[in-house]
Amino acid sequence: MTDEQPLAIGFGDLRGFTTFTAERGDREALRVAERFASVVRAEIGEHGGRLLKTYGDGVMLSFNGADAALQSAIGVQRALSAYNESHAEDSLCAGFGLTWGSAIRTGDDLFGHSVNLAKRLADLAKACQIVVSPEIRDQSSSSSVCTFRDLGERKIKGLGRTRLYEAVWRDEAAVLSLPDDSLDVILTNDQRLVLEFSKPAEEALDAIRAKLDAGVDAKGPAAFLKRKMLERLGRDLPKWVDAAQRFGAVGVGIEHHLDEIDATFSDGALKIQLPDGRSLTFNRNQIREEDARRFLAKLASLREQKRA
Numbered sequence: 001m002t003d004e005q006p007l008a009i010g011f012g013d014l015r016g017f018t019t020f021t022a023e024r025g026d027r028e029a030l031r032v033a034e035r036f037a038s039v040v041r042a043e044i045g046e047h048g049g050r051l052l053k054t055y056g057d058g059v060m061l062s063f064n065g066a067d068a069a070l071q072s073a074i075g076v077q078r079a080l081s082a083y084n085e086s087h088a089e090d091s092l093c094a095g096f097g098l099t100w101g102s103a104i105r106t107g108d109d110l111f112g113h114s115v116n117l118a119k120r121l122a123d124l125a126k127a128c129q130i131v132v133s134p135e136i137r138d139q140s141s142s143s144s145v146c147t148f149r150d151l152g153e154r155k156i157k158g159l160g161r162t163r164l165y166e167a168v169w170r171d172e173a174a175v176l177s178l179p180d181d182s183l184d185v186i187l188t189n190d191q192r193l194v195l196e197f198s199k200p201a202e203e204a205l206d207a208i209r210a211k212l213d214a215g216v217d218a219k220g221p222a223a224f225l226k227r228k229m230l231e232r233l234g235r236d237l238p239k240w241v242d243a244a245q246r247f248g249a250v251g252v253g254i255e256h257h258l259d260e261i262d263a264t265f266s267d268g269a270l271k272i273q274l275p276d277g278r279s280l281t282f283n284r285n286q287i288r289e290e291d292a293r294r295f296l297a298k299l300a301s302l303r304e305q306k307r308a
Helices: 017-024 025-043 066-085 113-124 132-137 197-215 222-236 240-244 289-307
Strands: 004-015 050-055 058-063 092-108 108-109 130-132 147-156 160-168 172-177 183-188 192-197 254-255 260-267 268-275 278-280
Touching: 004 025, 004 066, 004 113, 017 025, 025 050, 025 058, 025 066, 050 108, 058 066, 058 130, 058 278, 066 130, 066 132, 066 160, 092 113, 092 132, 113 130, 113 147, 113 160, 132 160, 183 289, 260 289, 268 289
Parallel strands: 092 130
Antiparallel strands: 004 058, 004 092, 050 058, 092 108, 130 160, 147 160, 172 183, 183 192, 192 254, 260 268, 268 278
């Protein structure tokens, strides 16, 4: 028996999960996935949501209203951020996509355009980000819960073009977005630096690494040339993406307190020094000088506020 009705539909999935599974094994990966699902259950239970299904590192959700969907997704993100405070070596970051529209319900499953779009938005969302359709923004009355950032019109694979919005749940002071949309660098008013990486950047890195690994043991002149080409391609990867993978977090969304980091701008490059000697460097092709200097000014201002 089927039933078609308007619903808010959500998908969320952990970031960096494939790499984590390969490095830590299936049992550890299952533990992390179950931890994520338990956080989701607790948050959606407070807002009348339904956990329709889990799929490895992801969840599918439904809600009777846009506000409930937003409040639940924001609650999950805040709960994960709080969890990460005391679990630096086992942190969890997820991307969420939310839509509003008609869906056909068959048992405990949903089908339709809104369902497909919600999954696509979850895939587009950066780690720790919530991306929503225009209908969610229009249906919502949760201005006190979050603000909405216009992400512009995007081409969604297989679904055409649509305007997207980010539900901003952090108390942001400044945001630097790279031109290729692979990373947001965020300063928050509660004294944090947040790095939010895109899922496509992670997947591209994993694919190139797999090709590099496959070429290592190959024999002969052709294999030698292929290996050298792959090594060059690997060197051309954005260094901040590779650095993120090496930081050891399950999700590629990284938070640091401002007293743990430093940032400088020199020779057209912004360098952010992270704990334990790690650093991220962005050149003039990635971040404009005026944006970098505004970012540094805001960082200095936040630190001055803390000292006051």
